[in-house]
Amino acid sequence: MQSWTLFGAAFAVGIDVDAQAIASAYQNAALNNIGPDRMQLQLIASENTLSSEGDQTSGVVEGENTLDIQTFTDKDKYDVVIANILLNPLLDNADQIISCAKPGAVIGLSGILSEQVHYIIERYSPFLEGIEVSKMDDWAC
Template structure:
């Protein structure tokens, strides 16, 4: 399939999302095509003077910017990053949110995923965007209960864009890495699943709000201090 036709819906979605331009490099002799995504900010609640360029080769990992939950998380992330924050992307996939956080002004990012291919993809994309290793750390989530090399209450902003079951089962675990008063985003869920997710997180979060695109939602709030 011709690469440009494959990404026409992707380009259109990004332009609707507020991108100032989208360019796809074609190379018939190379399977590692890179997407040069200029993510604009016209729909974000935080004013940004210039667009943010993110080069992505998602490979098999989730996170191209096309899916509604990724759009919702990008919009939320841009509104939350004021400058200097420590950001955790739980379920990092291609690393798009972790990289975007640094582009928006975060001091550091950490990405966690259960899929080794996702960690490889995120690492590759960080390299494509000239992200230094000391600013972005990537961790493979262990299949058992072993601790990851992340500190509890380490992060100012935490976003988990994952599936419903881990969203529900790992709520306390995910929020354990957030500082009291940290900004939290939970996505990867459908509108019909929101009531149960909201009930699960209400004891942990305050000032809960919800953004939607179609049938998909992103719930956000701040971690309770006690």
């Protein structure tokens, strides 16, 4: 998870289904002197939620700090929403990803192979205007 506070955001929220990704984000935030007053990290329960397996450095305990995605998306709306996951989760979770965004928000989707872009455009076109695609090697966002 990239902390957008390094790019000028006053506050950033990161979510993941993998407790190790949350733990890594906490460590990266600490290395960059980004405290909880500027960044919130949240483990989201899903059928794919991965346990931290007792990682003492993470501060994340599955179940204790875990929200379901509906509870999270019902809470706040954001100016920028970034989802860096594979094609199928981007397609399956389009409604939830879009529901996190304020009207007029910037939405970035990555983890997509260039040959898969048409699936993303087809799925997200009803929600978004002015879809732009950037490609590097075999990857697109």
